Amino acid sequence: MKTIIANWKMNVGVRESVALARATLLTLRGRKQIPELVICPPLVALSETRKVVAHSAVSLGAQNVFWKDAGAFTGEVSGRMLTELGVSHVIIGHSERRAHLGETDAMVNLKVLHALEVGLIPIVCVGETRDQRNGGRALEVVREQVLAAFKSARLRSNDRLYVAYEPVWAIGTGEACTVDNALETHAMIRDMLAKQFSGDQLKVLYGGSVDGENAYGFLREREVDGVLVGGASVKINQFKDVVAAASEVLEAQHD
Ligand code: 13P
Numbered sequence: 001m002k003t004i005i006a007n008w009k010m011n012v013g014v015r016e017s018v019a020l021a022r023a024t025l026l027t028l029r030g031r032k033q034i035p036e037l038v039i040c041p042p043l044v045a046l047s048e049t050r051k052v053v054a055h056s057a058v059s060l061g062a063q064n065v066f067w068k069d070a071g072a073f074t075g076e077v078s079g080r081m082l083t084e085l086g087v088s089h090v091i092i093g094h095s096e097r098r099a100h101l102g103e104t105d106a107m108v109n110l111k112v113l114h115a116l117e118v119g120l121i122p123i124v125c126v127g128e129t130r131d132q133r134n135g136g137r138a139l140e141v142v143r144e145q146v147l148a149a150f151k152s153a154r155l156r157s158n159d160r161l162y163v164a165y166e167p168v169w170a171i172g173t174g175e176a177c178t179v180d181n182a183l184e185t186h187a188m189i190r191d192m193l194a195k196q197f198s199g200d201q202l203k204v205l206y207g208g209s210v211d212g213e214n215a216y217g218f219l220r221e222r223e224v225d226g227v228l229v230g231g232a233s234v235k236i237n238q239f240k241d242v243v244a245a246a247s248e249v250l251e252a253q254h255d
Contacts, residue, residue: 002219002246003036003162003203003226005061005123006233007091010042017045021052023236027243028057033250035226035243038089038123039233043077050086061089061123064097067110069118079118089121091228093149095168105148112149116159123162123228124149125207126189130169138167142185146192155197162203163189164228170208172231179217182206186223212241219249 012020021039028034040061041049050060066076082090092115093108108124115122126145128138146163155161165185170177186204193202206218207228218224226246232238 001036001225002249003038003205004242004246005089005091005162005164005205005207005226005228006037006039006239007063007094007207007228007230008039008041008234009063009096009230011234012041012045014045014048017041017049018052020234020236021049021058024239025053025056025058027236027240031243031247033247033254035246035250037243040089040091046082046085046087054086059088060086061091062087063091063094065090065092065111065115065120067107067114069114079114079120082120083118087120089123089162090115091123091125091164093145094125095127095166095171099168105145108145108149109151109153112153116153116155116161119159121160121162123164123205125164125166125228127166127168127170127208133167133169139185139188143188143192146189150193150196153196155201160201160203161193161197162205162225163193164205164207165189166207166228172209174209176209176211176214176218177206179221182218183221183223190223210242212238212245215242216245216248219246220252 038059038061062082065079069078092111097103112122126142128141132141167177203225205226205228210227210229211232
């Protein structure tokens, strides 16, 4: 199964989210094989968007979570509160939060542990900056982020866990990394986590300037379990092509 995650970021309000959710649902229509599809609207739109995707093949994800169940944490939202809204997946440690909101590896780890505790599927984002890549440190940086994120994490038999390799320099730039670059990093991530989690519980995704043109090249690789899509997920014509690419890969596997 391939997975497509739509990270709408802070690009759409409540009404636009509802319309986009409807349009996203339509991208699955008439397809013989459909990928797992998760849409992640802004927090304020979760409730209304849920009404659109309820009883459909589309799942709901959040873009962030706090690591406590309840208490005096102004502005924060717990995993349990998200599950009350029908949320099943949550993005954790996105590079935009690491860069603009000071989210650290230690915070990412607390969020991962909390998400697993309440039964949410964490989508943990890791990736190097351009300077780190130019300095030859890309794999080392990703390794450190992965090690820190999953410290002390244990999965129960039904738990699942996604890691999204999103090189920071590829996000929103129109410059996706090469498939070979993604494969090398995915293999390292899978290898690192093989001792801690079983293979069928872990998915490794690629994110960073994925669009209708390049999605197939990533998705056809066995090592790539799916894609995390930002900009192209709010442009429905682009997104339709990403979904079509995943369906094409699934149909080829099915034949
Ligand atoms: P873009 O697809 O816009 O590069 O964003 C990727 C991303 O950050 C998804 O989480």
